[in-house]
Amino acid sequence: MAAPSDTISVKSIPAKSFADLVRDGDKHRAMGTAVMLEAAVKAYKEAAGLEPQNPKAFEGMGKALFMLDDYAGAEDAFTKAYALEKSTSNARELAKALIMLGKAEDVRKLFKKIGADPDVALAQATTELMRDGKRVPDELT
Numbered sequence: 001m002a003a004p005s006d007t008i009s010v011k012s013i014p015a016k017s018f019a020d021l022v023r024d025g026d027k028h029r030a031m032g033t034a035v036m037l038e039a040a041v042k043a044y045k046e047a048a049g050l051e052p053q054n055p056k057a058f059e060g061m062g063k064a065l066f067m068l069d070d071y072a073g074a075e076d077a078f079t080k081a082y083a084l085e086k087s088t089s090n091a092r093e094l095a096k097a098l099i100m101l102g103k104a105e106d107v108r109k110l111f112k113k114i115g116a117d118p119d120v121a122l123a124q125a126t127t128e129l130m131r132d133g134k135r136v137p138d139e140l141t
Helices: 018-031 034-050 055-067 071-084 088-100 104-113 118-131
Strands: none
Touching (some): 018 034, 018 055, 055 071, 055 088, 071 088, 088 118, 104 118
16 A cells, blocks of 8 residues: 655646736726725736736726725826826826826826817816716816
């Protein structure tokens, strides 16, 4: 009779890819509950660690943090996304976080950089936030 082994064989679980983590984050974010949004943030952070030069993880993270009303966290994530990909959509998402933080001058500077009329773009973004049920700081309404 063979002696029992002192070692246990454990199959390794393959690490998730960047795409898998972003997809997980997107699924969790779509569910919209606080617990699932926290799970989304975790997945996006892990994805950002794998590919720190890819804006997709920072975009998703910013959206999840914004939904959690963590506007400072959303500002940080959207700032990183915008630095990596200077798209209009990244600028608009960053502007929304800045608006919720009461940073009107930063919003105007951002919109000016992308060639939009700063006051008109600020008014449009503020109106969009209010339409979505967000309480915009009084000085911006």
